[in-house]
Each structure stands twice: as structure tokens, then as C-alpha cells.
Amino acid sequence: xxxTLTDRLTSSxxxxxxxxxGVAAGVLVGHGGLDTVVGCGxxxxxxxxxxxxxxxxxxxxxVVATPTAEQDxxxxxxxxxxxxxxxxxxxxxxxxxxxxxxxxxxxxxGQDFDMVSAGWNVYRDxxxxxxxxxxxxxxxxxxxxxxxxxRWASGQWAVLGEGxxxxxxxxxxGQGEWCxxxxxxxxxARGERFSRKDDHSLEKAVHGQDEQAVIRELERANTESxxxxx
Numbered sequence: 001x002x003x004t005l006t007d008r009l010t011s012s013x014x015x016x017x018x019x020x021x022g023v024a025a026g027v028l029v030g031h032g033g034l035d036t037v038v039g040c041g042x043x044x045x046x047x048x049x050x051x052x053x054x055x056x057x058x059x060x061x062x063v064v065a066t067p068t069a070e071q072d073x074x075x076x077x078x079x080x081x082x083x084x085x086x087x088x089x090x091x092x093x094x095x096x097x098x099x100x101x102x103x104x105x106x107x108x109x110g111q112d113f114d115m116v117s118a119g120w121n122v123y124r125d126x127x128x129x130x131x132x133x134x135x136x137x138x139x140x141x142x143x144x145x146x147x148x149x150x151r152w153a154s155g156q157w158a159v160l161g162e163g164x165x166x167x168x169x170x171x172x173x174g175q176g177e178w179c180x181x182x183x184x185x186x187x188x189a190r191g192e193r194f195s196r197k198d199d200h201s202l203e204k205a206v207h208g209q210d211e212q213a214v215i216r217e218l219e220r221a222n223t224e225s226x227x228x229x230x
Contacts, residue, residue, distance in 0.1 A: 049161030
């Protein structure tokens with residue numbers, strides 16, 4: 001069965017919360033929010049990214065990481081329309097902790113690494129810069145911490161998909177920046193009441209918990225995978 005946009009939004013506690021607040025509708029009005037790198041797309045991830053099994057099957061490393069710097073990249077100019085130009089951001093991360101690594105990773109993860117993320121729209125008349133966001137992933141902003149399932153692809157790091165970038169401020173799953181806004185774990189807990197009951201994502205399984213809960217889920221998935229002979 002094909003996954004619809006509505007299914008993807010309501011399967012996530014945070015997306016459900018933001019949809020209730022009208023944020024999801026707001027960021028989905030313009031197609032600019034959809035023109036982003038892996039990890040910010042809504043309808044299709046490069047690899048399955050929601051469950052612990054998805055992470056250990058497709059990722060090279062699962063890390064706790066903090067953005068330390070960013071700069072504009074991939075500028076696209078427009079001759080017409082309200083937006084003069086659009087950018088992505090080249091974000092530098094500090095690797096705070098490695099929670100899991102594949103037995104045969106495509107690339108080792110260093111103390112620092114770079115990744116491209118959603119950037120900015122700059123408006124022609126005012127020169128105002130506005131965040132490019134989607135309703136399906138964090139922007140990955142300095143000042144926040146994240147739980148990331150990373151895969152080395154085409155010579156660079158990328159998250160598996162929208163389910164593989166999780167807010168992790170104060171060592172708490174589901175607390176921090178999401179869709180360009182800072183949310184508390186209580187905010188996300190409100191969204192859980194409206195998200196799909198059959199959501200078996202890692203994010204929902206360990207919501208409000210610390211990295212040890214994440215490690216336990218990854219180890220459990222690894223043990224079950226081995227028992228199946230995978």
C-alpha cells in the first residue's frame with residue numbers, strides 16, 4: 001500500500017502536534033520546503049528510517065551530534081517571483097557519542113562531520129531571510145542536539161530519512177528543534193495522543209528517554225535480526 005502524505009504526517013507525534021497547531025499546513029503551502037536534501041523530504045526517504053531495525057539495517061552509524069557551524073551553500077537564483085534566491089546550509093557537526101556502528105561501515109565517522117541541510121529563502125523586495133523547513137524533519141540547527149542514523153552515500157554523510165533525525169536536547173529523545181521550532185518533550189507527548197496507533201518508530205518507542213534506551217532498542221533489533229539469520 002502506498003504511504004500517503006497524511007499517513008506520514010499523522011504517524012509522527014511531532015507532526016501531529018504541529019498539524020494541530022497549523023504549522024504543518026503553513027510549511028506545506030510552498031514547494032520550496034520540499035526542495036531539500038535527504039532527511040527533509042516528506043513522501044520518500046532514501047532508505048527506510050523509522051524503526052530500530054531500519055536503523056541497524058541501513059545506517060553506518062547512530063550518533064548523538066551537535067551542529068557547531070553552518071554556512072550557505074547551493075544558492076539558486078530566481079528571475080521572477082517573490083523569492084530572489086534559495087540556499088541550503090552546509091552544517092558542521094560535533095560527534096558527541098557513537099551509540100551504534102555497523103560491523104562493516106562504508107566510512108568511519110570522525111570527531112566532526114559535515115552534512116547538507118535545509119537552508120533559507122531570501123525575498124526579493126525586503127531581503128528578508130526565512131527558514132526553509134518541512135513538516136517531516138528537524139532543520140538541524142546550531143544550539144541543539146540530535147540523534148542521527150547516518151549513511152555514507154555519494155561521498156557524503158546523510159541521514160537515512162525523516163525518521164532518522166530526532167531532537168535530543170538535554171539528552172532527551174523528542175525534546176529540541178523540530179521543523180524550525182523548539183519543542184519540549186511535553187509538547188511532543190501531546191502530539192502522541194493524535195498520532196497513529198500503529199506507529200512503531202524508534203522515536204516513539206523511546207520518547208522522553210535517554211541514550212541508554214536508544215542503545216537497548218538498537219541492541220534488541222540487532223539480536224532479533226541475527227536470530228532470523230539476517
